[in-house]
């Protein structure tokens with residue numbers, strides 16, 4: 690991969706009078722390889738672990754690194770992209786800055802051939818051009834891992 694695509698996202702979650710009936714950001718996984726996140730010390734980010742939403746209590750002055758969809762595809766599922774969401778609270782405003790890092794938009798991403806060869810396994814994901822992946826995800830309005838699931842190849846008879 691000779692170049693990369695980096696998307697800079699600034700998120701503002703104002704305090705909410707009724708936090709139990711609102712979400713700052715719905716459950717989703719990020720489209721790239723790795724996402725770097727910094728935030729203003731106000732919690733709200735949660736990741737799904739074994740079906741349960743877990744608070745991410747960010748360490749002050751740290752950069753959080755989230756695994757994203759192209760990494761899951763490239764590693765043929767070894768590194769799963771993390772499903773996450775943001776909840777709001779009625780006391781403080783959360784601000785976060787996310788830097789999504791991926792290959793160039795024209796890169797067709799599929800499982801790494803050498804990895805498949807070494808492990809003697811078949812591809813579990815259909816290849817797709819990264820920019821088409823982003824467009825599909827955006828037209829689908831952050832619905833969990835729906836685009837990734839569409840690319841998954843399920844072996845018959847298992």
Ligand SMILES: O=C(O)CCC(=O)C(=O)O
Nearest residue numbers: 698700726734775785787
């Ligand atoms: O506010 C956060 O920590 C998460 C932001 C996020 O998930 C995103 O921008 O994709």
Ligand SMILES: [Fe+2]
Nearest residue numbers: 717718719773
């Ligand atoms: Fe995200």
